[in-house]
Amino acid sequence: MKDYRIIFEKKDNMKYISHLDLNRCMIRSVRRSGLPAWYTEGFHPHLYLMFPLALSLGTESICEVMDLRLTEEVSEQEILEKLNSALPKGLHAICVREPDNQAQDITSAEYILELSSPEIADLKSCWLNFFHQPEILTQKRTKKGMREIDIKPVLKIEKISTQDNKLKLILKLPAGNDGNINTSVVIDAFKKYAGKPILINYLCRTKIFCKNSQEFL
């Protein structure tokens, strides 16, 4: 029995697959791959898969993580080959490693966003004005219903640039069990601030971090 951590991409049409659907899709892909998957013991044995961090619908990613347990040791190369031959287009395993960190170690994640707006002349300054407010209040859906939160303290811009009035941002947002902020929460707040339609051209998760900005391994 051995655990493997698989880093995979979720791109193109696969961004429209919900977390639950991804789970089902991965189970079937592993079954098709012929890898010696480990099944839970008990009355209804099921294939053991674990996703340390969910990705919201509509977001692409180049850094998704899935932990898979196999009954025997298999080379990384073989896992990659077998899994990739079974995955649908848009899902692609990049590398396999031994799990180091645990799901609860995750603290933040990095995203690339590309936004545009036909009705806002200078989208970058609009964004900066939005960002430099003393507080950024917005609605977040929680288990207890909608709750108002201030995202100013946790919102970090890693990089900002523009091209043809397309605003390109690299954002770092809290992720994991101790408070997760979706990009949609930020974008909704920005839309509300701008008061004009804003289009998301591209949205992709690029990195997952643990404490002290260590990458999740």
Add this chain to the structure above:
Amino acid sequence: MMKNKIEKFLLDVQKPSRYTGGEVGEIIKDKSKIDVRFAFCFPDIYDVGMSHLGMKILYSLMNERENYWCERVFAPWVDMEKIMRQEHILLYALESGDAIKDFDFIGFTLQYEMSYTNILNMLDLAGVPVLQKDRGEQLAPLVVAGGPCACNPEPLADFFDLFILGEGEEVNLELLDLYHTMKHAGATRSEFLKQACQIEGIYVPSFYEVNYHENGTVKEILPHENAPKIIKKRVIKNLDKCYYPEQVVVPFIEPVHDRISVEVLRGCIRGCRFCQAGFLYRPFREKSAEKICQQGITLCKNSGYDELSLSSLSTSDHSQIEKIFDELLEYTEQEHINLSLPSLRIDNFSKSVLDKVTRIRKSGLTFAPEAGTQRLRDVINKNITEEEVMKTCQIAFAGGYTAVKLYFMMGLPTETDEDIIGIAALAQKIVDLFYHMPEHAKGKLQVSVSTATFVPKPFTPFEFEPQATKDEILRKQKILKKAITSKKIKTSMHISDVSQMEAVLARGDRRLCAVIYDAWKNGCHMDSWEEFFNASKWYEAFRKNNLSPEFYANRTRNYDEIMPWSHLDYFISRKFLIRENQKAHQEQITKSCRESCTGCGTNQSLGRACF
């Protein structure tokens, strides 16, 4: 390409992957090398259509031909439909993303009557004229349909170029081949239809003239254009030699039935008098145990599914069922696959079969006694005795089952209040049995009783019978509710408005085309979804066309009446149906086909014995 246009709206709708395609098992081809493009349309949403076995078979079958490309099309859910109409996005096929109006064929499967308005809506969304006569002389797209409801396609006659009767595996390819040849020759639509109607199983409704008596019944059905007087359904001779897919499209979202299916047999030996499928799909044919196991294993391997269903009208009637179980269980248990058996009959549910099912999964047990008393079960020829029900429940309870689902019909011919009270009595007896068993399982017992309103259907011995009126059904539902006293028994009862409309459409004639058209124009669609069915809009459409739903649903038909489907031959003779109807009223049962031939006429049409 429509798919690009829809991309920016995908996050505004529920379950966006209904509209993207890209699933494992999807078949993509190079358009430039394709001679015939076929849009296989299921007139309901993706989640429903992706559960349909027939579509999986015909999709793979047509795509086996290198130069033909069959793609999937489903009705968009209302949120997406709104966007498509606002943004002028035409209905497209999932594989290529191309608008289906540019395809050679637009083919619908007719699975249930309440999907008819969705067909009109889908054609309209596709930008294709809804009425056949408005499609002109250009050859494509040809709008065609098959499936069980094609046995009386008259209410849809104005919308389709042709219907395909019976089993599609052979005739679909014959039709596509003819089209391929005639397309190259530059044929017009009517030239093609004149040739197509000569293929056995192809019915071109526009070549037939229907005249009516003053009382509204059919007077005569006259063929024109040299079309055959009687159109025979198609039947596959040998299931082992018949095409069956080795891979299916595996959806991302969870469809209604999220599993792989192997068809184990076609037809049914039982002859339950209410059951249309039991007559339409005759003769009874089994697939060999070897083929079933081989196909099941191949499909599991290729798809990655962890549930395999053995599907048919009555799986336990397969003569080698235990052998199939043994062989398949050996594989499925090792591979962690659930074997599911949706159509097991109560009477031959033996201890050893039950043991095997128990090994698979301990969930609920489902029975369909259909009627509450032995008298009424004899009338409908559902040959199950109360003793058998109790015996099976006893085995099941001893095996640890704690949930029993019972399905019944209301409004059956000759039904009395006593029969309704019998439903409650049977459910109560099951509850009592459970608690009287010394070693009954600890879990909480739940007996659910579901009742549906009986809908008389063509090609059954009850095709002559009136449907019970809505008031009568409501009265009987009240009686049943009152008769059920145990808290262990839960009831759910089907609304009767929908059932009435089903009865109308099932036995309707061509004049209903105008009603369906007007109902759709009035906004009716997604009628099989409770929240969208609007009875008053349907009634309005009837009034506008001077027709009454009661004429179709609640009228007794004479044995010699010409039915709207009398020119369609499903191998079931009228004489047999009359005989069975008389026997029903005499409360006499008919044995299964395996015990003795019932003389339904199928063997004469086939020119051979069924067994």
